[in-house]
Each structure stands twice: as structure tokens, then as C-alpha cells.
């Protein structure tokens with residue numbers, strides 16, 4: 001015979017009413033349609049709140065992948081603005097449209113066949129010289145890159161300077177979307193950085209020496225020994241390893257120099 005346990009009234013859970021903070025809704029227009037969204041959201045979250053689902057045009061959500069280029073216009077302003085949807089917050093009556101892909105010219109090349117001559121860039125992107133130095137690209141850049149200056153460096157054949165200036169480029173394409181000369185600045189910069197990294201920047205000799213030493217088997221014994229060690233011991237070895245102090249100078253060396 002089974003006996004049903006009676007519910008103890010003392011054990012009855014009392015649900016606490018959760019306090020919901022008051023949210024102010026503001027009107028925005030996504031691709032021309034009006035929605036009310038909570039104040040303080042990013043454009044991306046506001047669009048999601050409005051029911052849009054991102055299949056493209058959304059990546060890192062942290063302002064580093066460049067996937068979420070967006071154009072918007074504020075009420076009473078004739079000016080079209082650009083921003084990253086994951087970074088910019090909504091403002092009342094904003095008109096927002098995302099441009100997840102910008103159909104810019106991207107030259108095709110076999111990188112192995114390219115030299116460090118600036119003419120390589122000129123040949124692949126002759127439109128480089130259509131730049132009218134209006135600086136609209138710089139104003140559009142969400143990364144604060146001096147885009148026009150980098151283009152100017154490229155025109156002068158200074159690939160190193162163009163690479164340095166465009167180092168923070170996240171390839172969102174917003175510069176190109178505003179360019180009068182129809183330049184695909186971000187693709188040009190990518191080519192410049194590739195050439196700079198592979199053909200211009202000096203080789204790291206110490207790295208080449210280390211790769212050679214690894215290939216010659218200098219570390220085979222210690223690596224094989226470590227492979228045999230149990231996990232706990234390996235953890236202990238790792239935790240007790242001698243670390244290079246943060247303030248160490250160039251001449252710092254570990255006490256055990258066996259594997260240097």
C-alpha cells in the first residue's frame with residue numbers, strides 16, 4: 001500500500017514579486033518602419049528588440065569584427081551618418097538601416113607573385129588616384145583611422161606608412177560607402193599590410209633561430225619527457241615554472257639555461 005505524502009503548508013514556496021525597473025521606450029525607424037525600443041540599447045540590440053534576427057551583419061558584438069556597418073539619420077538633420085550597430089546607442093526618432101555587405105571592388109592577386117614595389121598596388125587598384133582628398137572616409141571611420149592620410153601615403157608609394165595608419169582597420173567598409181572617388185580603401189589597406197608584413201618589415205632573426213632549433217630536435221627530449229608526465233605533476237610543473245618578471249629588461253635569462 002502506498003501512502004501519499006501530504007504537502008506541508010510550511011514548505012509552500014512563496015513567490016516574490018520581482019521588481020522590474022521602469023524602462024523608457026523611444027521611437028526609432030528600422031528600414032522605414034516605426035518601433036518603440038528601450039532607451040540605451042545599441043542599434044543592434046534595438047533591431048533585435050524590434051524583432052529582427054541577425055543572420056549576417058553581426059559577429060563579435062564588441063566593435064572589432066566590422067560586420068555591422070550601419071547608416072542612420074537623426075531627425076532634423078540632412079546628414080547621413082554611419083556607425084557600427086553594436087557600438088552606437090539609439091536616439092529618439094533615428095532612421096536606421098544596416099549595410100552588412102558593401103559591394104566594393106576587391107582586386108584578385110596571387111600574393112606569392114607580388115613584390116614590395118608600390119606599383120603592385122597601383123596596378124591592382126588604379127582607382128587609388130581618383131581620391132579627391134575630401135576626407136569623407138576619415139569622418140566615416142568608426143575606428144578613428146586617418147583614412148585619407150593612409151590613402152595619401154599609398155598614393156606616394158609609402159606602403160609602410162599606409163600599413164601603420166590603417167593598422168586598426170576592421171574592414172567594415174564604411175569609408176568606402178561614403179567615398180566620392182569609389183575607392184575601396186579597406187581592401188587597399190589590407191593589401192598594403194600584407195605586403196608590409198611579408199616583404200618590408202625586417203625578419204625576426206631570433207624567431208628564425210628558434211624555429212631552426214626546434215626543427216633540429218633541440219627540444220625533442222624535454223617534450224617527450226613532458227608527454228609522459230601525469231596531469232597533476234604537469235600542472236605543478238607549470239605553476240612552479242620560473243616566469244619572466246613583467247619589468248624584466250632585454251637581458252633577462254632564466255636560471256636554468258639548458259634549453260636556451
Ligand code: FES
Pocket residue numbers: 057058059060061062063064065066067068084085086087
Ligand atoms: S558585430 Fe563586430 S563590430 Fe559590430
